[in-house]
Amino acid sequence: MTSRPWLRWLGLVAAALLAACTSVSAPPAMPDDAAVNKPAAHGAFMDEHHANVAQEPVPNDWWHLYDSRALDELVQQALAANTDLRVAAANLQKAQAALDLAGAAQEPTTSLSANTGFARRSAQEELHPGKPLPSKWVYGAGFGVSYQLDLFGQIQRSFDAAEADVGAATGARDAVRVTVVAETTRAYLEMCSAGREILIARSQVDLQAQSTGLTRRLATNGRASSVDVARSSAQEEQIRATIPTLLAQKRVAWIRLAALTGKAPQELPRQLEDCVQEPLLGKPLPVGDGASLLKRRPDIRRAEFEALSAGDRIGVAKADLYPKVALGASIASVGTLEHAFRDDSFKFSLGPLITWEFPDRTRAHARIHTAEAEREAALARFDGVVLSALKETESALEVYARDQERWATLQAARTQAQQAAQDTQRLYESGRIGYLAVLDALRTLATVEQSVAAAQTRVAADQVSLFLALGGGWGDVAQRS
Structure with a gap:
């Protein structure tokens, strides 16, 4: 027995393997009752009142649907220089480096050492008491290699967790990309909408100023009263008072565009300020269905990978219950x-090394319980992200549909107000009614014009909100191998 020490090693390894009667495996990817698995989450969005949307796939570069060269250039600048995207890209690089580190654990490790020095060993230590040993120049040189056997899957689970972390970081980067594209588009549309509303307001001020001037002349000739003049002047100033607010909105949108594209406000092309009409979609907005939404939204992908990573880390923690076996040679x-x-100076060693925390494994069980709790939290977050995505999309669709209806109704009201103003003016010129009726008709038309302009601005903002909820604006989907 003593002449065959390798038999003892075999016995120890066999005992360790028998002690670990079950191998460590990853838990199921997603529970059957997860929100992402519910049939209702994969169906078509409600469409009985969505005449302005189409059940077509959402393009990744959805901003091209506006057919605006200026907008295309702004989005490309934002994707290239936005500071939030740079942070997200750095976080992804960090996760990829961690994956490389986890992958390195699957490879053998090597060591190389060399040293020299003038030394003397202790005679007492060498069991030669009474006579000092001589002092001499000594050296040492060696090479070693070791490889940990992944008997219980800890190294593989660690690698899988790091791989899922890369997927989560990719999803986080793509989510930032979606937001940057949407906010850049929103800022540009708001700037152009404000420019359009400023033109309308100034046109209304000019029209009302003409009315005020005419009223003063009529009052001078006794055909209008001072009350008519005051009312017309008040209406003129009321319209004029909306212009500073619109100018501020346009300037704020300009500043946001600069920040989103990584520039100072002074660095943006000045011709952008000349935009007085936001680009419009030439066809119904494509929205796809629930199944495509769940695959496309990067925040859902991120939450899914985080849940997968948490599940893998349970396996990492469980592997600490079992022995670790490494083969080494030097x-x-x-x-x-x-x-x-x-x-006579050479030495070598070859054989397995077993380490095992036994019998005190309380800490290992505590780490397992912690990992299990973290996975439950990750699964809950994943369900929440899925439900939130569906809620945001359905809500954006509802708001967009109702604002479209409101815009159409106001456009019809504007047509009627214009006709009423024209008819009232003709009646006044024929002497059949007083000028007060003309002022009322013009006041109504001015109010409706402003309402139409504001409704059009709101519809443009709704489109961006809907695209943001749909999660378009990125192309690379992280896939788990």
């Missing part, structure tokens, strides 16, 4: 310099 030469690398 060769070295140690001795005095004058006898360097002689046969």
